[in-house]
Amino acid sequence: MSTSSHAEPYVPVFVGDTKARLEALATKYPTRQALLLPALWMVQEARGWVSPEGITEVAEQLELTPAYVRGVVSFYTMYHTHPVGRYFIQVCTTSPCNICGAEDVVRALLTHTGCGELGATSPDGKFTVAEAECLGACAFATPVLINDDFIESVTPESVPALLARYT
Ligand code: FES
Structure with a gap:
């Protein structure tokens, strides 16, 4: 890209x-x-x-x-004003999810995608990870949106298997 x-x-x-x-x-x-x-x-x-x-x-x-x-x-935050990875990952880090460990999910995503930091794109151009405000699934922390896919109850441990679905 x-x-x-x-x-x-x-x-x-x-x-x-x-x-x-x-x-x-x-x-x-x-x-x-x-x-x-x-x-x-x-x-x-x-x-x-x-x-x-x-x-x-x-x-x-x-x-x-x-x-x-x-x-x-x-x-509108849904429009990207700079190039992003093929898979744009948004993680809810608003307080209720934060209390349930959203920061750890963000860290796992940054590590396993190779993005390194929020807003950066992985060296292979596949992923960009960003924080999002409440995604409307507060009872299912931590929710993650990958392009149009909505995934609930993501944990640091489930991140590698989740990312493996996106080739
Ligand atoms: S605070 Fe995370 S989905 Fe509502």
């Missing part, structure tokens, strides 16, 4: 099928501005993150200013 938005020429996302998907969605929304969140998802789906060039492209597609789009991207 590229680590710099300037290393290679930007390849537009909204061409071919993706452009057709955007325009099909546009028929269901009252304005093009209302398409902003799904359009950003499409960029993140295609590239793994939303680069400054991706922001400019979305702005052009939706007839918005890049500054407006950037403001929305920076508001």
Whole structure:
């Protein structure tokens, strides 16, 4: 995965099928501005993150200013503003989970993925580990979200087997 938005020429996302998907969605929304969140998802789906060039492209597609789009991207934590691993791991470290050992789960994930520190990507480009606020499973500490997979009751001991599912 590229680590710099300037290393290679930007390849537009909204061409071919993706452009057709955007325009099909546009028929269901009252304005093009209302398409902003799904359009950003499409960029993140295609590239793994939303680069400054991706922001400019979305702005052009939706007839918005890049500054407006950037403001929305920076508001929502689910949009990545830098490259992340193929598997983005979020661990709840809010107080109830913290009391139940979430910090140990984070440490195990950082060690076994090779990420080393929160927000960093493993050398093989597979994983990025981040802390998350309450994931809504406080009775099942520690919950972990890996891309769209929600896993409850993760312990430091269960981390190696969990990661082995992601190749
Ligand atoms: S505090 Fe961790 S899921 Fe709610």
